[in-house]
Amino acid sequence: MKVVVIVPTYNERSNIGPLVEALDQQFATLAHDMHILVVDDNSPDGTAAEVRALQTRFPRLHLIEGRKAGLGAAYVRGMNHAMDALGADVVFEMDADFSHRPEDLPRLMAEIDRGADFVIGSRYVKGGSIPANWGLMRRLNSLGGNIVARYVAGIYRVRDCTAGFRAIRCAVLRGIDFSRLRVQGYAFQVALLHAAVTNGARVVEIPVDFIDRTRGESKLGFADIMEFVWNAWWIRLQSSRVFIKFALVGLSGVAVNLGAFAAFLALGMNKFVASPLAIEVSIVSNFLLNNYWTFRWRKTRDRVRVKGLKFNVVSLVALGVSFSTFAAVSSLYPALPPWVPQLAGIPPAMLVNYFLNSYWTFRH
Numbered sequence: 124m125k126v127v128v129i130v131p132t133y134n135e136r137s138n139i140g141p142l143v144e145a146l147d148q149q150f151a152t153l154a155h156d157m158h159i160l161v162v163d164d165n166s167p168d169g170t171a172a173e174v175r176a177l178q179t180r181f182p183r184l185h186l187i188e189g190r191k192a193g194l195g196a197a198y199v200r201g202m203n204h205a206m207d208a209l210g211a212d213v214v215f216e217m218d219a220d221f222s223h224r225p226e227d228l229p230r231l232m233a234e235i236d237r238g239a240d241f242v243i244g245s246r247y248v249k250g251g252s253i254p255a256n257w258g259l260m261r262r263l264n265s266l267g268g269n270i271v272a273r274y275v276a277g278i279y280r281v282r283d284c285t286a287g288f289r290a291i292r293c294a295v296l297r298g299i300d301f302s303r304l305r306v307q308g309y310a311f312q313v314a315l316l317h318a319a320v321t322n323g324a325r326v327v328e329i330p331v332d333f334i335d336r337t338r339g340e341s342k343l344g345f346a347d348i349m350e351f352v353w354n355a356w357w358i359r360l361q362s363s364r365v366f367i368k369f370a371l372v373g374l375s376g377v378a379v380n381l382g383a384f385a386a387f388l389a390l391g392m393n394k395f396v397a398s399p400l401a402i403e404v405s406i407v408s409n410f411l412l413n414n415y416w417t418f419r420w421r422k423t424r425d426r427v428r429v430k431g432l433k434f435n436v437v438s439l440v441a442l443g444v445s446f447s448t449f450a451a452v453s454s455l456y457p458a459l460p461p462w463v464p465q466l467a468g469i470p471p472a473m474l475v476n477y478f479l480n481s482y483w484t485f486r487h
């Protein structure tokens with residue numbers, strides 16, 4: 124089999140030489156025709172020039188260059204090149220910065236040899252790990268990303284949906300229309316995995332230790348995080364009629380919430396009383412619509428009485444979330460008109476409402 128390890132690079136001059144050397148050592152242990160494809164986006168630090176210099180020593184090292192458009196865009200170019208120009212049967216995704224250990228490559232390859240279509244070097248299955256020195260924010264980011272991917276995008280079975288160390292059969296990639304993934308950055312990892320799972324790919328996760336880079340810096344930016352969250356909801360929207368109904372109910376809830384709030388204020392009520400009351404009114408109307416429309420078809424485990432009880436608990440939690448947001452925004456920005464903090468409380472409450480109701484109250 125022809126195997127191409129795709130390594131996207133942006134300012135990785137100091138890493139790329141040692142990585143190519145380390146990969147070449149691993150290739151010697153494998154029976155396949157192993158190649159490396161560096162996808163560089165005109166790195167200002169001269170990564171491409173370094174690769175060209177290395178090519179004289181490593182004939183199976185390839186390079187394509189392009190405009191910087193994000194990690195996902197680089198992978199799409201790399202995968203197309205690996206399949207069309209290099210004739211790959213299998214491609215690897217791998218960071219240039221030694222976050223993924225070259226020594227793990229043969230273990231991923233072994234799973235492909237055993238028949239898997241999509242092998243993930245996973246930090247979140249038994250035996251895998253994230254760096255011990257990761258701070259709380261980085262841990263929460265990684266964990267949150269996976270929760271969003273699993274429960275919003277619906278890739279329930281996979282523990283590490285955001286991993287960037289993976290081996291994929293090109294037969295799987297050929298069944299995917301990259302242009303329909305609509306992502307440019309790190310969200311690509313989830314978009315591609317979701318498309319592969321939807322197409323029935325045999326996904327296997329094997330444990331790996333993720334190592335913190337010692338040279339250079341991460342390129343993950345705020346725009347990538349926004350695209351990641353948006354992409355997960357987009358996948359959800361596309362693949363779930365339930366969610367479309369839930370979102371419509373949610374929209375009606377916004378109108379009910381604001382309408383009730385305006386009515387309570389007009390009646391002379393204090394805004395801190397009017398806010399939770401208006402939220403409660405909208406949660407009740409949301410529940411009724413969801414119960415008798417959105418989830419009506421679902422063969423739920425619980426009887427109506429139990430569902431009703433759970434609904435009350437979920438309402439309280441969502442009320443708490445919304446009111447805390449309202450109170451926090453109100454006290455941080457006291458000059459704002461009251462409807463702004465009221466509006467700010469709606470999205471987090473809606474999310475909590477959806478997840479608890481979908482996965483608890485109305486569970487199968």
Ligand code: GDD
Nearest residue numbers: 131132133162163164193194197218219285287341342343
């Ligand atoms: N060509 C190109 N273009 N390469 C890029 C770009 C880009 O716009 N952005 C990042 N890269 C390259 C980096 O040079 C590196 O080789 C690799 O992609 C990963 O980038 P990092 O910036 O080091 O990623 P990270 O450590 O934050 O994220 C890693 O872990 C995530 C999970 O925690 C990656 O493996 C992600 O794919 C993964 O989701």
